[in-house]
Amino acid sequence: MTQRAAEQWYRDLPLSAPRGNIYASGGELLAGNVKAYDVYARPNAVTEKARAAETLSDALGMSLAAAEEKLSERRSEVTLARRVSPEVAESIDGAGLAGIYCVATYKRSYPYGSTLSKVIGFTNVDGDGQNGLEGYYDRYLSGTDGYLYAEADIAGRETDGDTRYVPAVAGCDLELTIDADIQSYAESAVMAAHAEWQAKSCSAIVTDVRTGGIKALASYPSYDLNDVPRNDIELLNLLSKNTLITDVYEPGSTFKIFTTAAALEAGVVGENSRFYCGGSRTVDGTRVRCWRTAGHGSQDLAEGVKNSCNCVFMDLALSLGTSRFYEAIEAFGFGSKTNVDFFGESAGIVMKKENVKNVDLARIGFGQAIAVTPLQLITAVGAAVNGGTLYEPYFLSEVRSAEGDVVYEHAPKAVGRPITEQTSAKLRELLVGVVEEGGGSRAAVDGIKIGGKTGTAQKYENGAIASGKYVSSFVGFAPADDPKYAVLFIVDEPSGYTYYGSLTAAPYAGRIFSRIADGENWRRADAEDKVYITMPDVVGTDQAAAVAELENAGLVVETVGSGKVVSTTPAAGEHVAVGDVVLARCEDST
Known part of the structure; x- marks a missing residue:
């Protein structure tokens, strides 16, 4: 039988395969399926074209002319609508129209709406993953459609002849590292911060420093995955882009963590080292200011870290020299992709070593003249405080078949060891001082020891400093004696004059830590x-x-x-x- 004859004498009805579900680590459903229907017509078999056009126009919200045009096409089968609700399908089936039929399929559903929208991503009308984890892991989530072949007459009407059934194969389910409770804490915090500071955006990442697993990633503004703005591509690209992975920024003073770590590891600084800040340093003939123009005077290392004194970190960077400082920067993963399981990751921007002058080195020491992704930064912080092991960050914990069999299980992957346990322990001690006595005090939580560092960086536009535009941040870890989680909180372009990370970001990071401590029943020390x-x-x-x-x-x-x-x-x-x-x-x- 020729292909054309086969098309005339056999009608194939697609049997949609359910797409795999996506779950949080505690079993909460993040992405699933709801019953839907695709509506088709075989124009040759439609005997009441006028009534059919009127019924379809009412049920599908299409114009009467459009419905009539569809039913007049010279094709064996035309698609009238995709993924309509069961109620719409029932109204069409109830009309009893020959040649019009509704085929059961599935529509993607996201029970938490805008939660994790920039991580989960979305599918197209055919159910194929387009971006986010829906796109990245489409090979696991997609099933294989089946078919029902039914004998039909030349007009396309089914007969009582043979049928052949090819079953659909469901897609696999994903379990993520995301903790639904911690995600909710992060989502609440970024929305509250956005409202308070009227910022361009607010974001938070929470990671497990012992494994690299990403426990939460939240950004606001976001969008509802059940109502994707597909007709406004510019808006969709803006809202769906996961800038915490794809975009870079100058980390500012949060980068001082790594300058300190490198200096401690190399032995160029000790507890008795002294520094003097008169408000600036002149390097290569260029005057580079401390944020406190009046200066900090004489300080030891702990005081310099608590004061976030730029002059201290310029001295440390210059003492290390380009070769040793760059070895440390690269060992912490800056300038390279983290290899997170996500599309579009940036490697950051690190000046070529051969082009670095002393004044550049000095600025890198306090977090200028280098650009990183937020994910790079928090990943490196994990290594700085967990004893010195750099872990590859990841979202996917496990893949299971529709029958529940484990297809893939992710094991934490250590990719480097930039510092020793001894250096990490000393660094933790210094960063606890920042929260207890320094600029990070607003991240403090009663009874929980937290370490961290604030950051405030000016933004650039067209290669020049953008006046009045800042990225304010705080990165911290807890419990400080035996770190489990790191939190990075970023306020992008807070409005008004209150733009320091110590005031805008630190309180919200502290709020996340406090809710984690309550949710996981951490033992709180007697608060002073x-x-x-x-x-x-x-x-x-x-x-x-x-x-x-x-x-x-x-x-x-x-x-x-x-x-x-x-x-x-x-x-x-x-x-x-x-x-x-x-x-x-x-x-x-x-």
């Missing part, structure tokens, strides 16, 4: 009673005098601008805890 004072009134005071007064009161001071203080956060007269970070905004009256 906080000492509260009244915020001193320093408005109208010269910057240096104001900073001295606030520091003498036991507060950690961040400043914006220079000259006289025009406002503080918190405001004068409010209650504030000793050790808290406060902001003094200054303006030059001349």
